[in-house]
Amino acid sequence: MSKSDYQDALLDPADVFATPEAVLESAELSRNQKIELLRRWQYAAHEEAVAVEEGMSGETPTLLRRVALALESLGDDGGDRTGTANKQNGVS
Numbered sequence: 295m296s297k298s299d300y301q302d303a304l305l306d307p308a309d310v311f312a313t314p315e316a317v318l319e320s321a322e323l324s325r326n327q328k329i330e331l332l333r334r335w336q337y338a339a340h341e342e343a344v345a346v347e348e349g350m351s352g353e354t355p356t357l358l359r360r361v362a363l364a365l366e367s368l369g370d371d372g373g374d375r376t377g378t379a380n381k382q383n384g385v386s
Contacts, residue, residue, distance in 0.1 A: 295322040307335040314357075314364040329370045336361045 295303075300323075303310035311317050317331050339358045 295320065300327065303331055304334060306338070307331045308338070314361045318364050318367060325368055329365065329368055332361055332365045332368070332370070336365065 299310060307314075307317065311320075311331070314332060314335060317323070317328050317335070320328070323331070336358065339361055343358060
């Protein structure tokens with residue numbers, strides 16, 4: 295993965311990876327890079343879930359679960375996040 299591809303993935307992981315599991319399978323990424331991409335994917339999925347809750351169309355909460363499982367498999371519990379409480383679970 296080129297530096298440019300990684301930068302694109304930071305903006306929108308779903309544009310570069312087909313699934314959260316594909317992030318896990320990438321041999322070109324470090325554990326920390328995978329965690330960062332998955333956290334960003336999780337944030338975007340939370341935002342989409344909020345939009346769905348407010349009546350807009352979007353994916354089901356299944357994506358959130360898949361991202362959470364991928365993060366869990368990397369040993370990331372999300373405990374080092376900071377931010378205020380909001381519909382995105384305090385993710386800022």
